[in-house]
Amino acid sequence: MHQVIGGRLLQLHGVSKAYPGVQALAGVDFDAGAGEVHALLGENGAGKSTLMKIVAGSVIPDEGELVLGGEPLPTGSPAACRQRGIGAVYQDLSLVPSMSVGENVLVGRWQRNRGLINVRRTERDAQPFLERIGLKVSPATLVRELGVAERQLVEIAKALSARVRVLLLDEPTSALSDPESRRLFSVIRDLVADGVAVIYVSHRLPEILEIADRITVLRDGMRVGEIPAATATEQQLAHMMVGHEIGEAMAVGQSSAEAVTNGHALVARGLGRPPRLKPVDLTIRAGEIVTVFGLVGAGRTRLARTLFGIEPPTTGELELFGQRIHIRGPADAIRAGVGYVGEDRSVGLVPTMTVSENITLASMNRTSHGPLLGIEAERALAERYVKELNIRTPSVHRRVVTLSGGNQQKVLLARWLCAGARLLILDDPVRGVDVGAKEEVFRLVRDLAAEGVAILYLTSEIREARMLGHRVVVMAGGSIVDDLLPPASEDRIMTAAGGAHV
Ligand SMILES: Nc1ncnc2c1ncn2[C@@H]1O[C@H](COP(=O)(O)OP(=O)(O)OP(=O)(O)O)[C@@H](O)[C@H]1O
């Protein structure tokens, strides 16, 4: 319906963008046709988000031209881009936490009564968009009360509420589990059938193969190539992204060769914080990887936050490394040797500090005798982890906000590895991390376990839960509903989690 004679709906020619020390994009050509999903793939820091932001007008390219519907698209004006029909869901969510879900969805288009915002009508008008995406929260809920996955859905509902010709989705499913992602896919298919052009970024390769028509791969800001999704394989895509073969760390059941019989690192009996977290029983042995799977809202994150003392337990008892302990706050957990990577990296990272400072933040007494870390020791330690985790940054002295999303996630992981935690709680730690780096993280998690570190690994992907866990714990409705030894079938896990498996 929006078909453009003689070319695709959206075209980018020779787009370049440099940041200090980084060529984020170098002469990239890209296009998207009405009625198709064009996926954009690449390692962390490859330039995907930069390209999306240029199309949406929020980043000004150094060079290059953009054409929409045969007419030049002005650069650097988000308002003009929105008006021409470009809608975006950003990787780093842009909702206003103090406003309600409904106000956020219809931001800028609120119902007014004599100039005043009619909040109730605005929220009612937002309801259909929430339903369309399958988000079961009241539009009057404040965004700050939602978890990352729910926020992601609100962000999508917001993009859907405007009539768009081009929809940019930057890792829209990174916090979602299978059923929620499927729901999004069906919405995308409807939009595509209506002639919308969708540009889709994700690190989940199976999902790209399912939803995309064409796939373009970026590496170090350059276009590596384009292939039709119909004939592509995961192996081939990973190879194009990374430039070499990867894969053996990604097989199911790698960690489950033998049961772990070490002493207990964690024993929780009836531990909970009702009504948000019902009392749970859970054990983790030293050197054991326990994965926790659950749908959005199942209580995974609440379990993690309770164990780490962010929302301290109000019932039950906890033993860490054989010692009874009362967790009143994160300081107690950290002192007992617990590390925590939360689902929302914006909470853990200190944006104004450097990569190096962020990495060494929890290791104050490992590298120095006093409370202060020697600058040199800090740098050396940080550089070791930057190298080990392959964190892409021109230097460890860069402020952490200038790193790409996946690289920020790796900085958080590095912090706890560096602090020598004996029990690591990882809440979706590879969310938004590219396949190559994911493999590094999995290998690292296994190496740590082999060295005796206990790992509680929370994930929204069944595949990860099965691949990494010595045991797979399933949560639903704020409780642990199943505790499985491998090889736990996907069906069994999904049934326990309460989702219909398609
Ligand atoms: N505002 C900024 N200031 C400095 N450097 C930046 C800025 N934004 C992006 N960069 C750099 O540009 C490069 C490309 O970043 P971009 O966010 O586009 O990557 P990406 O492909 O989206 O990665 P990811 O998969 O991790 O989200 C990275 O090296 C990043 O550090």
Ligand SMILES: [Mg+2]
């Ligand atoms: Mg990105």
